[in-house]
Amino acid sequence: MRKELGKMVIVVIGSLLLASSLNFFLIPADVFASGFTGISQLLSYIVPLSTGVLLLLLNIPVAILGWLKVGKSFTIYSFMSVVLTAIFLEVIPVYAFSQDIMLNAVFGGVIGAAGAGLLLKWGASSGGLDIIVLVLARYSDRPVGSFFFILNSIIVVASGLLLDPEKALFTLISIYVTSRFIDTIHTRYVxxxxxxxxxxxxxxxxxxxxxxxxxxxxxxxxxxxxxxxxxxxxxxxxxxxxxxxxxxxxxxxxxxxxxxxxxxxxxxxxxxx
Known part of the structure; x- marks a missing residue:
């Protein structure tokens, strides 16, 4: 019971860090995160829904896949993280601590990675691509890094087309910082x-x-x-x-x-x- 309670506290902290990285750094600077979070940011420019709501909707089919193919405990805590992140995104006001886009890209990447790394370290995840990659890792011996690369490349290119090329470059910086920091906290290998x-x-x-x-x-x-x-x-x-x-x-x-x-x-x- 003590371990489960500690794990729930970590999920809350990790989700809060993920939402804070978005509302305080990335969203105000029009810089996009990696994975499903970045896809949700992109879609929020096209459809009349917030990033938090879109993140939750995108993760529902992924949670079903995780429940069937991965395991109940991992999927429950991962989806709990998604729900909490979506709630925090709606509750926490969007506020820019800095007008410097580089600072926003770097600090947004680091804080988001801290949240995602904590979740991974305690047997959960931020949902989305992590669950898909886990399924692929179990059912395929092929390297899964290409799936991260393809999805994040789509986010970078789409941000450049939707906004401007400069935003795409800073999105690339943010994604790189996030991946490197997660490697430091947890591990880079699947x-x-x-x-x-x-x-x-x-x-x-x-x-x-x-x-x-x-x-x-x-x-x-x-x-x-x-x-x-x-x-x-x-x-x-x-x-x-x-x-x-x-x-x-x-x-x-x-x-x-x-x-x-x-x-x-x-x-x-x-x-x-």
Whole structure:
């Protein structure tokens, strides 16, 4: 209960940061965010609906997809973040702290990334593209970075056509700052490899299989100092499952040694269902 309450607090804080980055920096400067948030900003110039309402509407079908293909807990907290962000966007007034478009692009990107990074670190997301990428990561071994690139390229080009080329350049700066800052807070890779050295391999193996749909390779290991017999569990996960894996290890074997390695690519059997 304490962990769930803490997670809810993080969702509120992350959503508040996302909304603040938009209403205090990006929207006043006509600079666009990345992902579904940027798409919502663009659509608000075309249809008579606010960015918050459009963000919520766009995420409803994505939430249904996440519920069916990803998992209930992750989808619930992610959609909760979307709802809270939409509410904060409507409640918080649009106010420009600076008239300098560069400052707005940079600070908007950093504050938005802080919110998104917090959500990822605690097993949730800002919805939208994160859920779509998670589904693609589970059902395809192809690099998913291209999907981020394509969508963000559309946002940059559309902002240049809808407003002016200068806005497109500053949108590109904001998106770059956001991606780099999220990399610093969380991880840039979608897939990660966890190597867990434990004395309770059977219990840990069972707990991971109950909560994560991932294959595990077990390798005999021996302590170099104590010479205790142990096992190393090797498991490839997505970055969205890192929070759950960490909690599982802490609950089953707090003394286990875990090393997380960023995985650029994988070949062969990778369980996706």
């Amino acid at each position: 897939k990660l490899t966890a190597m867990i050295v434990t004395k309770n391999a059977d219990k840990l193996n069972k707990a991971i299989h109950e909560r994560l749909t991932r294959g595990i390779t077990r390798i005999p290991a021996k302590g170099g100092y104590t010479f205790d017999e142990k096992e190393m569990l090797v498991i490839v996960i997505t970055r969205y499952e890192l929070y759950d894996l960490k909690n599982i290890v802490e609950e089953v074997d707090p003394a286990a040694f875990t090393n997380i390695v960023e995985t650029a690519n994988i070949f062969g059997l990778f369980r996706k269902d």
